[in-house]
Amino acid sequence: xMGISEKEFAMLARxxxxxxxxxRKQEFMSEFEEIINFAxxxxxxxxxxxxxxxxxxxxxxxxxxxxxxxxxxxxPNEKITSGVTPVNGYFTVKRVVK
Amino acid sequence: MKYEMNCGLETHVELATETKIxxxxxxxxxxxxxxxxxxxxxGQPGVLPFxxxxxxxxxxxAGLAVGCKVNTVTxxxxxxxxxxxxxxxxxxxxxxKPLSYGGFIExxxxxxxxxTRIHIEEDAGKLVHERGNTFVDxxxxxxxxxxxxxxxxxxxxxxxxxxxEKLQLIMxxxxxxxxxxxxxxxxxxxxxxxxxxxxxxxxxxxxxxNMNSLSFMEKAIEYECERQAEILDEGGVIEQxxxxxxxxxxxxxxxxxxxDAQDYRYFPEPDILTVIIPEETVERIKSxxxxxxxxxxxxxxxxxxxxxxxxxxxxRYKNLCLWFESAxxxxxxxxxxxxxxxxxIFSFLSTEENKEKFDLNLTAAEFAKLVKYLDEGKITxxxxxxxxxxxxxxxxxxxxxxxxxxLLGTSDxxxxxICQDAIAANPQAVADYVGGKEKAIFALYGFIKRATQGKADxxxxxxxxxxxxxx
Numbered sequence: 001x002m003g004i005s006e007k008e009f010a011m012l013a014r015x016x017x018x019x020x021x022x023x024r025k026q027e028f029m030s031e032f033e034e035i036i037n038f039a040x041x042x043x044x045x046x047x048x049x050x051x052x053x054x055x056x057x058x059x060x061x062x063x064x065x066x067x068x069x070x071x072x073x074x075x076p077n078e079k080i081t082s083g084v085t086p087v088n089g090y091f092t093v094k095r096v097v098k
Numbered sequence: 099m100k101y102e103m104n105c106g107l108e109t110h111v112e113l114a115t116e117t118k119i120x121x122x123x124x125x126x127x128x129x130x131x132x133x134x135x136x137x138x139x140x141g142q143p144g145v146l147p148f149x150x151x152x153x154x155x156x157x158x159x160a161g162l163a164v165g166c167k168v169n170t171v172t173x174x175x176x177x178x179x180x181x182x183x184x185x186x187x188x189x190x191x192x193x194x195k196p197l198s199y200g201g202f203i204e205x206x207x208x209x210x211x212x213x214t215r216i217h218i219e220e221d222a223g224k225l226v227h228e229r230g231n232t233f234v235d236x237x238x239x240x241x242x243x244x245x246x247x248x249x250x251x252x253x254x255x256x257x258x259x260x261x262x263e264k265l266q267l268i269m270x271x272x273x274x275x276x277x278x279x280x281x282x283x284x285x286x287x288x289x290x291x292x293x294x295x296x297x298x299x300x301x302x303x304x305x306x307x308n309m310n311s312l313s314f315m316e317k318a319i320e321y322e323c324e325r326q327a328e329i330l331d332e333g334g335v336i337e338q339x340x341x342x343x344x345x346x347x348x349x350x351x352x353x354x355x356x357x358d359a360q361d362y363r364y365f366p367e368p369d370i371l372t373v374i375i376p377e378e379t380v381e382r383i384k385s386x387x388x389x390x391x392x393x394x395x396x397x398x399x400x401x402x403x404x405x406x407x408x409x410x411x412x413x414r415y416k417n418l419c420l421w422f423e424s425a426x427x428x429x430x431x432x433x434x435x436x437x438x439x440x441x442x443i444f445s446f447l448s449t450e451e452n453k454e455k456f457d458l459n460l461t462a463a464e465f466a467k468l469v470k471y472l473d474e475g476k477i478t479x480x481x482x483x484x485x486x487x488x489x490x491x492x493x494x495x496x497x498x499x500x501x502x503x504x505l506l507g508t509s510d511x512x513x514x515x516i517c518q519d520a521i522a523a524n525p526q527a528v529a530d531y532v533g534g535k536e537k538a539i540f541a542l543y544g545f546i547k548r549a550t551q552g553k554a555d556x557x558x559x560x561x562x563x564x565x566x567x568x569x
Contacts, residue, residue: 090233
């Protein structure tokens with residue numbers, strides 16, 4: 001059984017910008033343990049011949065199939081800013097420089 | 099204590115594509131705010147980014163031009179950060195599979211500054227801070243960038259400048275970017291750390307963000323070195339931080355502290371497939387690279403015999419070099435071409451921007467005709483300079499200005515006769531000159547210029563006079 005240490009959990013929570021109180025933290029840690037155990041079970045499974053199994057994680061795209069560099073019309077400003085109240089065509093946001 | 103500086107540059111270069119990196123909106127600079135935008139570059143839910151082929155090719159080209167190897171299997175990653183200039187709250191960038199890696203830039207001293215990696219990513223929007231408000235324009239959001247990350251091999255502000263200048267020149271030569279720092283199409287983040295001299299260990303670094311002028315970059319590095327040295331001398335420790343440089347005070351200020359890759363929670367971008375760049379494509383891009391500026395400079399000095407100063411000056415402008423080489427192919431001599439270009443043409447173009455564009459009203463073929471008159475001794479240098487200036491101003495061809503009456507009709511024999519006449523007509527000046535007053539010869543020059551209506555080749559005149567006067 002693989003667990004997750006308090007330190008590792010605190011690190012993950014910080015990266016995820018989440019905060020947990022004591023009870024919720026225990027609940028989460030136990031769920032995490034289940035997830036890790038499941039991943040380990042998959043890792044340790046004896047799958048036999050996997051060489052012939054095609055990777056289903058996603059296809060590749062060849063360089064030649066990438067998008068050509070041709071301009072298409074953009075949306076008009078009124079459409080782009082339709083969900084907000086623009087000022088002279090700009091979006092306005094909370095002041096970010098003091 | 100004596101310290102050594104270790105400096106590395108992260109240089110962002112905007113690629114000169116027509117469209118953005120993941121959508122078909124224009125990348126044109128300027129335009130009314132939020133008019134070069136679509137659902138993809140403003141990060142609307144449900145849209146899918148589609149990588150621009152030319153941006154990818156430019157990034158590979160940039161890597162090859164600085165000696166990098168190319169990752170032929172590459173993918174994009176998400177770099178998460180929340181700021182209003184990024185509507186998706188993540189930037190699509192590259193982490194572990196950059197398009198290229200492992201190159202270098204060689205400085206004049208022969209020192210090589212390593213290039214760790216070059217990766218491709220999207221630019222953020224532009225924030226405008228006015229009267230206590232923050233306005234956002236997403237026209238720039240999604241413009242393709244390459245980030246060129248150097249090793250911390252740079253050991254002075256001057257080296258940092260030279261590295262950035264060379265990089266800028268190479269990127270312009272290979273046509274991937276105009277690298278205009280004043281317009282933001284090239285920007286540098288500078289990492290600076292100090293360590294005790296000879297220790298060989300890297301100190302704690304600080305990063306000065308978004309330098310858009312080379313001279314300010316030099317000042318910022320010098321200031322930051324002094325600041326760190328003062329802290330270390332007082333027994334303090336340097337805190338890893340991201341700084342900004344205030345151009346008015348000449349000082350650096352902390353924007354935020356400690357920031358590592360893990361803070362960005364990178365993960366593979368699920369909306370974009372892994373990209374395969376076949377070896378043949380890499381070879382094709384490599385074969386299409388133009389002659390690079392420093393190779394050209396070497397060729398100009400070693401093969402064409404141009405002095406190092408002029409070779410360096412000319413090779414700063416690729417279009418000029420192409421035009422000059424075209425003039426040579428029409429039979430113009432190197433020496434007179436270079437003198438007219440660095441004298442008359444540079445002065446006519448005056449600004450860096452004009453020299454960079456090199457958009458002249460004069461073909462290389464017409465220029466070559468003029469230079470050939472000079473090469474053949476049919477006109478003097480001053481006549482050539484004057485004619486060239488008029489050709490540049492009017493766009494008219496050489497024959498409009500080099501007419502029969504301008505061409506030197508004076509044979510060597512006639513010129514010798516005129517020189518003899520000058521000596522005969524100016525006995526006092528001759529006596530003074532022979533007596534040691536060198537300036538007295540100007541009286542003879544004046545006589546000869548009047549007699550030939552200014553068309554005499556003064557080099558020949560000098561030779562004839564010195565022969566006659568020394569008899």
